[in-house]
Each structure stands twice: as C-alpha cells, then as structure tokens.
Amino acid sequence: MNEIIFFGKNSYPKLIKNESNKITKPIQFKFENENENENENEKQIKQISTSNYSTIFLFKNGKAIEYLSENDSNQNPSKIQIEENIQKVSVGDQNEAILTIEGNVFAKGKDINPKYKKEFINISSLIEDTNDRIIEDIVSGYNSIYLLTSNQNAYGIGLNQHGQLGFDSKTLEKTEKPILMMKNVSKIFSGNTSKSVFLLNSNQELFVCGYNPFTILGLGKSRKETQIQKLTKIQNIPKGKIIDIQCGFSYSIMLIENQNQNENPKRKLYSCGDYRYNGFGKYQDTYEFTEIKSSLFENDDDIIDFSVGCFHTLILTSNSKLIVFGDNEYGQLGIGDTEYYSTPIQIELPKLRFNENISNYHISCGYSKSFLYYSPPSFSNLEEDLIKLFRRKEFCDISFKTENGEIIKAHKLILKYRLNQNENQIEKLQEIISKKSIKESNQIFEMIYSNNSKINPILYSEIKEIINLNEKIEETIKRIYLNENENEKDFIIERKEKQYKFPKININNEK
Numbered sequence: 001m002n003e004i005i006f007f008g009k010n011s012y013p014k015l016i017k018n019e020s021n022k023i024t025k026p027i028q029f030k031f032e033n034e035n036e037n038e039n040e041n042e043k044q045i046k047q048i049s050t051s052n053y054s055t056i057f058l059f060k061n062g063k064a065i066e067y068l069s070e071n072d073s074n075q076n077p078s079k080i081q082i083e084e085n086i087q088k089v090s091v092g093d094q095n096e097a098i099l100t101i102e103g104n105v106f107a108k109g110k111d112i113n114p115k116y117k118k119e120f121i122n123i124s125s126l127i128e129d130t131n132d133r134i135i136e137d138i139v140s141g142y143n144s145i146y147l148l149t150s151n152q153n154a155y156g157i158g159l160n161q162h163g164q165l166g167f168d169s170k171t172l173e174k175t176e177k178p179i180l181m182m183k184n185v186s187k188i189f190s191g192n193t194s195k196s197v198f199l200l201n202s203n204q205e206l207f208v209c210g211y212n213p214f215t216i217l218g219l220g221k222s223r224k225e226t227q228i229q230k231l232t233k234i235q236n237i238p239k240g241k242i243i244d245i246q247c248g249f250s251y252s253i254m255l256i257e258n259q260n261q262n263e264n265p266k267r268k269l270y271s272c273g274d275y276r277y278n279g280f281g282k283y284q285d286t287y288e289f290t291e292i293k294s295s296l297f298e299n300d301d302d303i304i305d306f307s308v309g310c311f312h313t314l315i316l317t318s319n320s321k322l323i324v325f326g327d328n329e330y331g332q333l334g335i336g337d338t339e340y341y342s343t344p345i346q347i348e349l350p351k352l353r354f355n356e357n358i359s360n361y362h363i364s365c366g367y368s369k370s371f372l373y374y375s376p377p378s379f380s381n382l383e384e385d386l387i388k389l390f391r392r393k394e395f396c397d398i399s400f401k402t403e404n405g406e407i408i409k410a411h412k413l414i415l416k417y418r419l420n421q422n423e424n425q426i427e428k429l430q431e432i433i434s435k436k437s438i439k440e441s442n443q444i445f446e447m448i449y450s451n452n453s454k455i456n457p458i459l460y461s462e463i464k465e466i467i468n469l470n471e472k473i474e475e476t477i478k479r480i481y482l483n484e485n486e487n488e489k490d491f492i493i494e495r496k497e498k499q500y501k502f503p504k505i506n507i508n509n510e511k
Contacts (some may be wrong), residue, residue, distance in 0.1 A: 002045050003353050003361075004029040008332030008369035012053060012069040015369075024331030024338060026349055026372070027225045030055075033109070045373050048092040050366035051140075051192040052310075056080070056089040056096065064089055082120065083107055092140030093156065093367065094193045096120075103134035103150065111143045111158040111174060122149075123157055126177035139197075141190040141210075147178055148195055154185040154199050162195045163229030164210035182207065182231055184433065191247030193310040193367055196243045198252075199231065206242065207231040214285045216273035221287040236288050238270050246308035248326075250274035253308055254289050267303040268292075269315065277311050277326045281342030294344040296323050302437075304358060309365035314372075318437065320358045321346050322372065330368045357434055359441065377433060377441065432462055 006029040011021040017027060031043075047058040053069040057077075062085025065077040080086070084100035091097075095109030098120065106120040107113075113121050124147065127133050137148040144158035144165060155178035156165040163169050166181045182199050189198040196210030196217060208217040209231045215224055218234050240256040251273030258266050270289035271278040278285075279292040302318040312326030312333055325334040325344045331337070334347045349372070352361070357376065364371040433441045436459075443456050444463060 002029075002031075002043060004045065004048070005350060005352075005372040006370070007334040009330035009367070013055065013067040015055060015067055022330045022338065024334070025336045025472070026334045026347070028350065029371070033429045040471070041203035045375050047089060047362070047375065048364040048371045048373055049089045049140075049192075050364055050369060050371065051091045051093045052367035053093070054091055054096060055366065055369075056091055058086055058089045062086050062101065063132045064098070067329075068390055070103045080120070088138060090138045090140040090145070090192075092142055092145065094143040095140055095145055097123075097140050097145045099135060099138045103136070105135050105138055105145075105147055107145055107157075109143070109145075109158070113176065114146065123178060126155075126157075127155060129180075137188060139188045139190045141197060142193050142195050142198070144190075144195075146181075146188045146190060148185060148188050152185055152202070154188055155179060156181050156197070159195075162211040162227045164195050164197055166197075166231045168227075168229050169227070187190055187242070189245035189247070190253075193249050194247035196228075196247055196252075198247075200242055204237075204242060206234045206237055208234060209481045213377060214274040216247065216250060216286045217250065218254075218272045218287070218289045223287075237267075238289055238291070240268075243267065244306070246306070248273075248277060248308045249310045250276075251278045251308075252289075253279075253292075253306065253313060255306060256302060265474050268297075268302060269306065274341055276340075277313070279313065279325050279342075279344055281325075294323070296321065296344050296346055305363050307363040307365040307370075309370070310367045312365060312368070312370070314363045314365055314370055316358070316361060316363055316372070317342070318358065320349075322349055323347075327368070332365070332370050338435075359437060377430075403465065418449045419490070429463065 003064040005026045006015060007023045007026045009021065010016055010019055010023050016023070017032070044060040045057060046060045049056050056064055056066045058064045064080040064086050066080055067077050080098065082098055082100065084102050084104060086098055087101045088099040089097070091324070092229050095107060095112050098106040100106070103124070104122055105124040107123045108118060108120045112123065113119070124133050124135050124143070132149045132151050132153055134150040135147050136150050139146045141164060144156055144160070149155065154483040157175055157178045159174045160167055160172050165172065165175065167181065184201045185199050186202050189200070190196065196208065196212065199207045201207070208219065209228050211218070212226055212228050217228055217452070218511040219228070219232060220236065225353040238254070238256045240258045243255040243257050245252060245254045251271060254270045256268050256270060266499055269292045271292055272286040272289050275281065275283055275285050280286065297317070298319065301321065303501055304316045304318055306313065306315040309332060312328065313324065317323065322334070323344045323346050324335070325341050326333065328335065328338055328340055333341060335341070335345065353374070360374055360376040362373055363373055364373070433444055436444065440459060
C-alpha cells in the first residue's frame, strides 16, 4: 500500500479531485480507481518528482504515470510510454526527463524538442561521443536538463540564456543536443525551478554557473553578478561531505555530513540567497552557504531528507519531525494557513502508517506543492541491480573482454544474486535494515555491493552469514554464470522463467 501525503497547490494539474485548489493541511493522497487487490509490488511508489505543471509517480516495477496540466478537464493520469524500465524521473518547470536502467534518457519539453514538445525523445543517443552514452544520473532545471555519464562527464541540454550550461549565452542561446560541460564530475545539483547548476568533482570541489539572483550560487559578497556564464569554483564551502544541493528560484540549500572520525556522522543544512526564503529571516541576504540553526534541530536529531520548491523548503528529521519555512501562498507548508514563514517551524503530520521506519520516507517539493511519501528499499528487481552494478567501476573485481574488444566490468553482484535466490535471506536482511538508521542502512548496502568488511565491524558481523563472503567471487561467477564448455560464452541469468542476457564475453581475466 502506498503512503503518500500531499498539501499545497491542487491545480494545473489537479492532483486530488473534489478538493479545493489550496490544500493547507497534509492529507492522504490516493490514486483514482486504485485497486486494493492489485499486487503490492506493482503499485509501490519508488519516487515522486513534481514541478509547476506536471507530476510524475514512479513505481517499484519500473513503470510511471504523469499528471499534466495539458490533460483533459478531468486531468486524469496517463502512463508514460517507455519500453525500458525506468529507474529515475526528474521534472523541471518546462521539461521532463526519464532515466532507464539501461542508461538511456528520454526527455520532452519545448526547450528540448520544440517540434514535438509533448513527445519523449532519447536525448542520450544525441551525445556525439558514442562511448559516453550510458547515463548514471539526471537532473532537471527550470528549462535545462543535465546528464551524468558512466564516465563521470556532465552534459547539458536546453536553454542557456543565463549561462546555465556553462557557456556564454551570446555564443550559445540553447542547444537541442547534449553538450559536454565538465569532466570528472561525481554529482550534479539543480532545482526544478532553477536556472543554475552545481557540479561536484571527485575531489569535493564545487563549480557553479547560471542565474545568480540574490547571490544564490554562494560565490561570496564580491560576486553579485546576476549571471555566472562560465563554470566557477566556489572557494568557501562548509567542511564535510556534500550530500545534496537543491535550488529554489532565489536561494539554495546544501546538505553537509561531517567527516570527524571521533564523532558519529551528523548532517547539517546550509543556505544562501534571498533572506525571505533561506531560513534565516534576518532581512539580509546570505552570500555564502551558512548553517541554518534552530532549536528544532536537536543534538540527537539528524536530517533524513529535504526538498526545495520555488520559494519553500521541507525538512524531515530522524525524530520524525517535518520542519518547514518559506512561501505558503497555496498552503504548501502544510501549517493550515497561507501565511509566509521566514524561519523554520514544525508542522503536525497525520499518523504515518510506517512511522517506525522514518528513514524510508522521502520529500518532493514542486513549485508550490509538497509530497511526503514512503519508499522502502527493494531487493527484488534483479535485472535493474545487475545492469546498474555492471557500470560501477569502484565496485569492480573482474573485467572481461567482449567479441568486439569492449571491456565489461564484472562486479561482486553474485552477492546480490544470492539474496534474490533465498527469500528467507531477503526477509532477514530487510528485518535488520528496518531497525537501522539511514546511515547504517547505507553502510550495509555498501557492504553487500563492495564486499567491504572494514566499514563497520558490528554491522558486518550481523550480515556476514547472509551474504556468504567465504566463497571466492571469481570462481562463483564462472561456475554459475558461464558455460565453461565453450570459449566464448553468453552471460545469462535465469530467474522466474526469464532470461537476462549480457554481451558475449571471454572468460580470460583481464585484470
């Protein structure tokens, strides 16, 4: 059963029928004609992405539906017609982007494909370098889309009128095919109403470009230009690991995790930009990222998730608090009124069905609407896990060469495969993770995928028997996955009468 809570602007599109256009208190969201007898896995929410004119719901089975303001008067949801299974969706104010588990990106919007702005096209196939067309992540801005490839290269497509693609807008006003912005990129950050972008490299150096009203890019007091048209490094970044950055129209918020080995990891929020929406309420804009301090953030409380709309922010903490601030014209703060709040305030939520697993809740803010939804970790989609793991270089332990000379990275995916073959193991692992914090859960995931037993000895001892680390990975892969009677083999996995085929490989190790 889905657990979705909604509040805010309920028009263009109208998400909940028979409700007013302004929903000022959190209410349960339910899909029209939802079938209670439907398979739970078929309708369980994986992600919600929303902006001003559209909202996409992605389900755990890799399918998605969208609500559009351009639909008929009833504004019923429509299925997104993509043949490949979807792993992530990203909605901007003027565009939508879909990332499939095969690493393809399908997008639509007037600034992406003006001739057919209502049809999805494969924009990853338009990248000129054919070896750089496998996409790891997508981020939508207001009228641009950003792609992160498996080679850690960042591309942009769409409008560049404020330099948000990293080029002089007089030279390049827009592009209908992805252009390379920067290499050696580990993460891309923007916002669904933002005309700016942040690029983080592997050295935790942060580069920015684009629209800079109220100095939202954090470049300091001396950089007050409204447009930063070339990628520029931010000199003063808060200490710690950058987890996320989200941009509103006139302010930005950064989530930092401390890296002090003598303390438990702690996440803190920092913001810069317009004083009306940055959480400080001091009638003074902030020019650099500054910590948001409030008595609502207790010493033992931590940030689970946060999301930024155009002018409002929602924060979920480990103590099940939902903290909000910013614009509230449509009730998007969920307080029960339409008053503006410049500093953080806690709101009362309906009783959550899964509140014992608060780390599995997520927030999604659109232009002036807000969602809180439950999305637990899944261990059931073998196809998605295998394809994604094959692209992760950092978890590679064997490499193979294909017929045409391509190197295929083989990972410790056998661990994942074992879990999917034994339901008792899956249930046992889920039981362990359900009792852990979000940080401990992430460490367990890393142990499963990387076979790294040095991360946390206590956690490792709990899952050691489940993931069977005592067997050599190379031998297991060859014995289970490869037909050793032939020189060149098909990489085939059989499960539930389905076959997942990968390229032919040569079993000679190419370490």
